[in-house]
Amino acid sequence: STHASAHFIRNELAKAIRSRGGAHQANSLLGGVDEDGPSMYHLDYLGSLEKVNFGAQGYASYFSLSLMDRHWKKNMTMEEGKELLKLCISQLDTRFIINNPNFRLVAVTAEGKVLDEVLDGHAST
Amino acid sequence: QAGLISRSDSSSGEGSRARRAVERPGRHKQQGGRRRGAMSILEYNGSALVAMTGKNCVAIASDTRFGAQQLTIGTNMKRVFKMNDKTLLGLSGLASDVMTVSQKLRLQTDMYKLQEEREMKPSVFNNMLSSFLYARRFGPYFVEPLVAGLEGPENKPFIAGQDLLGASVFTDDFVVCGTSEQELFGTCESFYKPNLGPDELFETIAQCMLAAVDRDCLAGWGGVVHILTPTKYIVKELKGRHD
Numbered sequence: 001s002t003h004a005s006a007h008f009i010r011n012e013l014a015k016a017i018r019s020r021g022g023a024h025q026a027n028s029l030l031g032g033v034d035e036d037g038p039s040m041y042h043l044d045y046l047g048s049l050e051k052v053n054f055g056a057q058g059y060a061s062y063f064s065l066s067l068m069d070r071h072w073k074k075n076m077t078m079e080e081g082k083e084l085l086k087l088c089i090s091q092l093d094t095r096f097i098i099n100n101p102n103f104r105l106v107a108v109t110a111e112g113k114v115l116d117e118v119l120d121g122h123a124s125t
Numbered sequence: 126q127a128g129l130i131s132r133s134d135s136s137s138g139e140g141s142r143a144r145r146a147v148e149r150p151g152r153h154k155q156q157g158g159r160r161r162g163a164m165s166i167l168e169y170n171g172s173a174l175v176a177m178t179g180k181n182c183v184a185i186a187s188d189t190r191f192g193a194q195q196l197t198i199g200t201n202m203k204r205v206f207k208m209n210d211k212t213l214l215g216l217s218g219l220a221s222d223v224m225t226v227s228q229k230l231r232l233q234t235d236m237y238k239l240q241e242e243r244e245m246k247p248s249v250f251n252n253m254l255s256s257f258l259y260a261r262r263f264g265p266y267f268v269e270p271l272v273a274g275l276e277g278p279e280n281k282p283f284i285a286g287q288d289l290l291g292a293s294v295f296t297d298d299f300v301v302c303g304t305s306e307q308e309l310f311g312t313c314e315s316f317y318k319p320n321l322g323p324d325e326l327f328e329t330i331a332q333c334m335l336a337a338v339d340r341d342c343l344a345g346w347g348g349v350v351h352i353l354t355p356t357k358y359i360v361k362e363l364k365g366r367h368d
Binding site for chain 2: 010013014017018042044046047048049050051052055061062065
């Protein structure tokens with residue numbers, strides 16, 4: 001399950017911070033759909049874990065989290081979700097100093113991976 | 126004041142050599158890029174906790190913010206854990222270690238219950254936690270715990286606080302920890318009265334928490350109070366400012 005995977009990864013990350021090699025320098029967002037429904041987990045390279053409704057890592061969080069706070073609602077459809085993501089990306093395009101227009105979108109439902117496409121950033125502005 | 130746990134700043138005192146021995150956030154310029162020299166590792170995620178005694182009851186209140194320095198990532202972080210029917214544990218400090226320490230202690234408590242066929246008393250749990258933390262003297266867990274519980278057949282309220290190396294302090298009124306430690310000392314010292322019933326204790330501890338975290342940018346964003354009486358275990362969420 002998603003919950004179990006998230007906790008497994010968290011334990012590995014937490015083990016690593018005090019190991020000889022040091023922390024795994026990777027922050028992650030884990031999303032999945034299982035019998036309890038869809039869930040998303042925000043993972044830190046130190047092994048902090050938080051179940052979230054939406055998330056962002058890296059510099060994107062400074063621009064996206066507020067937008068998602070405002071626009072995310074429970075049981076959004078796939079289309080509404082994509083629109084919200086495109087809104088976040090367009091905000092990055094406007095306000096973020098690093099020009100990074102192309103994003104890869106991956107979506108998962110109860111049936112499995114249903115989407116794996118490249119969003120052409122230039123089209124979203 | 127018996128409740129005062131003196132906490133050294135990050136550049137001197139107990140644990141500073143130990144803190145440098147462990148991987149520090151910011152060494153590889155993770156998010157934010159800010160230098161960590163100014164901020165202690167215990168303040169990276171932000172937290173606020175207070176434990177209080179009442180008449181035949183104890184309560185622990187905590188905030189629920191999960192942040193990475195100035196950025197708030199989550200608003201629903203669990204910091205208070207019920208170890209057994211008579212003991213509550215609150216953990217402030219680094220979020221990853223809060224989870225790790227609570228998981229490892231749960232193992233110890235459950236194993237004790239299986240082997241001894243009785244529940245661990247809060248004072249015994251406190252000693253066990255103290256040894257557990259001191260075992261990592263030169264590479265400590267970056268947590269500052271609070272233990273609250275009801276001791277013995279008379280259910281005498283028990284609270285204790287510790288620093289990251291396991292030095293305990295025992296009081297009969299309240300203990301505080303977290304980034305809002307100093308603010309909480311102020312509110313608790315003013316509002317606390319001995320022998321409050323569960324409802325009054327809830328009111329008091331909630332007001333202490335809410336007032337204190339509003340003066341701390343790293344803590345707040347919601348709160349929760351766990352109340353333990355001989356017959357009931359109640360969890361109440363606090364409605365506070367989310368800023």
